[in-house]
Amino acid sequence: MEDSDAVPFELRVPTPDEFAAFSLPTWRAFSMPDPSEEGIEDNKFLWEPDRSIGAIEDGEWIGGAGAYTFDLTLPGGSTLPAAGVTMVGVSPTHRRRGVLNQLMERQLADVVDLGEPLAILTASESLIYGRFGYGLAVSHAVMEIDSTRSAFRAGAEPAPPGRLRLLAKPDAAGPLQAAYERCRLIRAGAITRRPEYWELHLRDRERWRDGASALYVAIHEDADGQPDGLVTWRQKESWTDAGLPRATVLVNDLCATTAEIEAVLWRLVLDVDLSTRVVAEKRPVDDPIKWRLLEPRRAQTNVVSDWLWLRVLDVPAALEGRGYQVSGQLVVEVEDRFRPSTSGRYLLDTDTKESSCSRTDAKPDLAMQIDDLGAIYLGGVAPSTLAAAGRIQARSAEVLARADDLFATSPAPFCMTGF
Ligand SMILES: CC(C)(COP(=O)(O)OP(=O)(O)OC[C@H]1O[C@@H](n2cnc3c(N)ncnc32)[C@H](O)[C@@H]1OP(=O)(O)O)[C@@H](O)C(=O)NCCC(=O)NCCS
Numbered sequence: 001m002e003d004s005d006a007v008p009f010e011l012r013v014p015t016p017d018e019f020a021a022f023s024l025p026t027w028r029a030f031s032m033p034d035p036s037e038e039g040i041e042d043n044k045f046l047w048e049p050d051r052s053i054g055a056i057e058d059g060e061w062i063g064g065a066g067a068y069t070f071d072l073t074l075p076g077g078s079t080l081p082a083a084g085v086t087m088v089g090v091s092p093t094h095r096r097r098g099v100l101n102q103l104m105e106r107q108l109a110d111v112v113d114l115g116e117p118l119a120i121l122t123a124s125e126s127l128i129y130g131r132f133g134y135g136l137a138v139s140h141a142v143m144e145i146d147s148t149r150s151a152f153r154a155g156a157e158p159a160p161p162g163r164l165r166l167l168a169k170p171d172a173a174g175p176l177q178a179a180y181e182r183c184r185l186i187r188a189g190a191i192t193r194r195p196e197y198w199e200l201h202l203r204d205r206e207r208w209r210d211g212a213s214a215l216y217v218a219i220h221e222d223a224d225g226q227p228d229g230l231v232t233w234r235q236k237e238s239w240t241d242a243g244l245p246r247a248t249v250l251v252n253d254l255c256a257t258t259a260e261i262e263a264v265l266w267r268l269v270l271d272v273d274l275s276t277r278v279v280a281e282k283r284p285v286d287d288p289i290k291w292r293l294l295e296p297r298r299a300q301t302n303v304v305s306d307w308l309w310l311r312v313l314d315v316p317a318a319l320e321g322r323g324y325q326v327s328g329q330l331v332v333e334v335e336d337r338f339r340p341s342t343s344g345r346y347l348l349d350t351d352t353k354e355s356s357c358s359r360t361d362a363k364p365d366l367a368m369q370i371d372d373l374g375a376i377y378l379g380g381v382a383p384s385t386l387a388a389a390g391r392i393q394a395r396s397a398e399v400l401a402r403a404d405d406l407f408a409t410s411p412a413p414f415c416m417t418g419f
Helices: 016-029 037-044 099-113 169-183 195-201 259-270 315-321 370-377 383-388 397-407
Strands: 010-012 053-057 060-073 079-090 118-122 135-146 163-167 216-221 227-236 247-256 275-283 299-312 328-335 344-350 356-359 366-369
Touching: 010 099, 016 037, 016 060, 016 079, 053 099, 060 099, 060 118, 079 099, 079 315, 099 118, 135 370, 163 169, 163 259, 169 195, 169 216, 169 227, 169 247, 216 259, 227 259, 247 259, 259 275, 299 370, 315 344, 315 356, 315 370, 328 370, 328 397, 366 370, 366 383, 366 397, 370 383, 370 397, 383 397
Parallel strands: 079 118, 247 275, 328 366
Antiparallel strands: 010 053, 053 060, 060 079, 118 299, 135 275, 135 299, 163 216, 216 227, 227 247, 328 344, 344 356
């Protein structure tokens, strides 16, 4: 037994051939049927066993958590290593006995040992991870466009050099990866996708389709033939009683190196024959497509919800690592109840070229919890908004305005990848 003698379970790293048993409590925690051979093989494909930690009681796995090794794009286009927390679950028979608490304690310690200053995750419930220091850093919008009325405004038709190519799935992984590698540096919040990511994605299993078509894949190439945008979608067929087509195009991925190329990709999916609607479940909250339409009301963001949660583990590395659009100084007092050694005062000195951050004894300008720092870190919410919500305390309105300027990011942060 490790970490605590209050509960009768031990924590241990699974061996590579223990995947099925290790992950079973998490499948069951999500009330999913036990996985098939194919399901196990797919879920194991990107698994990093030595980054996993499970809880065992009486020889049985009762809970676990995993992590992927990512680089996270930051404001200004730089990147930092980030642990992508995944596969978190505790068996229904062992919930609310502190298993998750211990998994999180151990996992965050491991992430720090690996020298990663940040951890990120997407959460099944927004109540779970704040206590462990994660803040809501990136929201996403569900975009729905009436494609029968989706003409672009005069003068807003995109005409970038290059061409569109529809790819057959066996040939798609290389060009998708090449396009994604360029796209992921455009917005803060994006993460790396390993080449194996595409291999798994392009298996395009029947059980992932929910009655829709197989996956379509297209890329945009620049004038030199280099991929600079990608879109993937499915079509869900539907007909009226009178035989009129009214299918929905379901967009999975859509990104490009410029907004103009993104508009070309939007046009492609908006013009898919036999469809009347395009739904994109994961879009940035400031997607400019609405502003390109002649009828902006035909594009609705019906839902805006939390998506990426971010945990700062090394405050100086994190704050020095991102870019800033203005120069300025700020003393931030951070309280970290889950990892008290992170608590303290930090002096951030920003410059548009290079910034520094170190511990200080100076009087704080702002005081906040570590999850608040995670929330403002990528610029997805302004410090003044968290102050208005009673979460951040500022010495004066002037320092709060300065903090807003320092942490501001444009475009809004976004992560297209679920994990
Ligand atoms: C969420 C889950 C992992 C929590 O595991 P657990 O072992 O029961 O959590 P713990 O007992 O360590 O609880 C830690 C604290 O978080 C709270 N908590 C944990 N999960 C919670 C939830 N879903 N809703 C509300 N509070 C929750 C507990 O009440 C406890 O609070 P306390 O310290 O103030 O008493 C588990 O319930 C589960 O597997 N749920 C279904 C799958 C899931 O949602 N996984 C998360 C994927 S992102």
